[in-house]
Amino acid sequence: DGGITQSPKYLFRKEGQNVTLSCEQNLNHDAMYWYRQDPGQGLRLIYYSQIVNDFQKGDIAEGYSVSREKKESFPLTVTSAQKNPTAFYLCASSISSFFDISNQPQHFGDGTRLSIL
């Protein structure tokens, strides 16, 4: 049963600590994305990756870091530099972002809700 798995579902951390959110997909998708959702706002792109060992900043990359060492995995680290990290984080993947996007919608995980104590 293919899909995207985000873990954990809920995460609590103290201020000043880095925290890493996991995202794994077994859809054999090339492209992966991280979004942040805040109340009353749409999904905002943090980082995306089109292929292994390559990633690009999105609109709100400051205070975040990612890696793409494997096709299946795209972990997101929320660093202490992120001023307002409390949010709902969504990971997504799609077949490829190099080619025509028609009929290649993104598939989303169920999200991780991060709260800073």
Add this chain to the structure above:
Amino acid sequence: DQQVKQNSPSLSVQEGRISILNCDYTNSMFDYFLWYKKYPAEGPTFLISISSIKDKNEDGRFTVFLNKSAKHLSLHIVPSQPGDSAVYFCAATFYTGNQFYFGTGTSLTVIP
């Protein structure tokens, strides 16, 4: 700057009636538009899409209309069912698909 906007945060419709969800965008270069549906505590799931070269796409009870001159798209659900109650996001992108731009969502409630 929000390039995709959904100005109605919520909508209530009686079961069996039509639900119309609206979305406006500012960038006329967008090539492709999508609608996603999201239940609480779950990620969004793809619902229907439309290319900028078309003005209508239909899939069962769901139809998306695109008015490029007005930079406006809408999602029609007919007939509406209680299971359609969810938050609906519209999104826009370019053919390379590097970035998807999402609206703020409209919460639809279908009343039995």
